[in-house]
Amino acid sequence: RKEVEQDPGPFNVPEGATVAFNCTYSNSASQSFFWYRQDCRKEPKLLMSVYSSGNEDGRFTAQLNRASQYISLLIRDSKLSDSATYLCARDRGSTLGRLYFGRGTQLTVWP
């Protein structure tokens, strides 16, 4: 059983579209969840942290559903510059220091 599961995509959407990614997890004790963005061959960079039910930052909205054990990322009004791989991550609950990352979802926004 994978600890964090993501649909690898690829998602190909036109500029201006709204796109959503889901990430399911298996440990209900996890407290901290994250979305990272990774450009090709570059390091991951934090996009959003999700500590409670969710949060919003401009065109990006992250939500946490503890009952169904998933987090989601919604991107509105997609830009060409949003093309990247999006990684979700979670802590390991009671085991401090260890993080699980999903395999990433690839997004391509076309003009």
Next chain:
Amino acid sequence: EAQVTQNPRYLITVTGKKLTVTCSQNMNHEYMSWYRQDPGLGLRQIYYSMNVEVTDKGDVPEGYKVSRKEKRNFPLILESPSPNQTSLYFCASSLSPSGADTQYFGPGTRLTVL
């Protein structure tokens, strides 16, 4: 500039030749970690450290060693590299000792073991 640096960025070596990949952060972070990233497998944690002289295994520690003698440095040592250690390696640091905080990643080290 706040950053995590790794060296070397690219390395091609041969089986069995010991190597060290350095990692340094200038943010006074407590937590540091090493990951490897392989196609189809995503980021997997190798080792992590929540404080000086405190290190622990991640998911894939076999074939690797680490040390944390100073807060800013967390080198990754491959005593006898093998071809299955060919990968893209990332070092990361985080302010919180638990690591459950924003992780700042280094630029990555692309290692090829022949």
